[in-house]
Amino acid sequence: MTKFLYFAWVRERIGTQSEELDIPASVTTVRELLTWLAGRGDAYANALSDMETLRVALDQTHVETDAPIAGSREIAIFPPMTGG
Amino acid sequence: MSDKRIRIAIQTEPFDIQAEINFLSKDQRDVGAVVTFTGICRQDNSLQALELEHYPGMAENELHLIVEEAFSKWPLQGAVVVHRVGKLEVSEHIVLVATASSHRHAAFDSANFIMDYLKSKAPFWKKEHPQKGSAGNWVDAKESDQKILGRWRAKTAN
Numbered sequence A: 001m002t003k004f005l006y007f008a009w010v011r012e013r014i015g016t017q018s019e020e021l022d023i024p025a026s027v028t029t030v031r032e033l034l035t036w037l038a039g040r041g042d043a044y045a046n047a048l049s050d051m052e053t054l055r056v057a058l059d060q061t062h063v064e065t066d067a068p069i070a071g072s073r074e075i076a077i078f079p080p081m082t083g084g
Numbered sequence B: 001m002s003d004k005r006i007r008i009a010i011q012t013e014p015f016d017i018q019a020e021i022n023f024l025s026k027d028q029r030d031v032g033a034v035v036t037f038t039g040i041c042r043q044d045n046s047l048q049a050l051e052l053e054h055y056p057g058m059a060e061n062e063l064h065l066i067v068e069e070a071f072s073k074w075p076l077q078g079a080v081v082v083h084r085v086g087k088l089e090v091s092e093h094i095v096l097v098a099t100a101s102s103h104r105h106a107a108f109d110s111a112n113f114i115m116d117y118l119k120s121k122a123p124f125w126k127k128e129h130p131q132k133g134s135a136g137n138w139v140d141a142k143e144s145d146q147k148i149l150g151r152w153r154a155k156t157a158n
Helices: A008-014 A030-038 A042-047 B017-025 B057-071 B102-120 B145-157
Strands: A003-007 A016-020 A055-058 A060-063 A073-076 B005-011 B035-040 B049-054 B076-084 B088-089 B095-102 B126-128
Touching: A003 A008, A003 A055, A008 B126, A030 A042, A030 A055, A030 A073, A060 B126, B005 B017, B005 B057, B017 B076, B017 B095, B035 B102, B049 B076, B057 B076, B057 B102, B076 B102, B095 B102, B102 B145
Parallel strands: A003 A073, B005 B076
Antiparallel strands: A003 A016, A055 A060, A055 A073, B035 B095, B049 B088, B049 B126, B076 B095
16 A cells, blocks of 8 residues: 645645555556546546646655556655645 | 754744844854844735635745755745744734854845745635634735746846
């Protein structure tokens, strides 16, 4: 099981802040992961439709969409940051 | 001489700018300059309040990484970053960045650097509330904030 965290409008559209999911073995990169998640239902599809805009962190480190997800315990998906 | 003083905090309560300046300068005999930047919730169109969300753990880590990078680029004796989260009304203080150095240029430049990187790298998100009790709108990230990072990379390449 891998812990998923969602923030800001990604969290609101998916409808939960965090969940534990089993990732299929065929899913190896961040891009594949987003595609797989988007197929889980309308809420996911709506939250993840603009993949180029989304940001992903693996174990609290920013990564690009071609990064491998192997071994990640915590995967966070969120919009571009707007702090400060 | 002086020791290296770093303080990173994410909190709901207001911060005390004078206390942070004292933290950076008290008994630090070679500190000659402290620069502070304060980000404030400003009234914009019909905005009444902001709501700040963050990624606990990663937000603190990213702020530490940004501050360490500033230390590697400028001769600093100390740095403070305090970012508030939760609901903030117009005129409330959102973020404080303070840097201490022997001379003003390093303090000014590093505070500017930390603030620019914080905007694009630290996992915080702002939601605008036009009226009390409304659902609110998430603030869109500015492309210009990303471009600024490229400028820093070119300027401070070492």
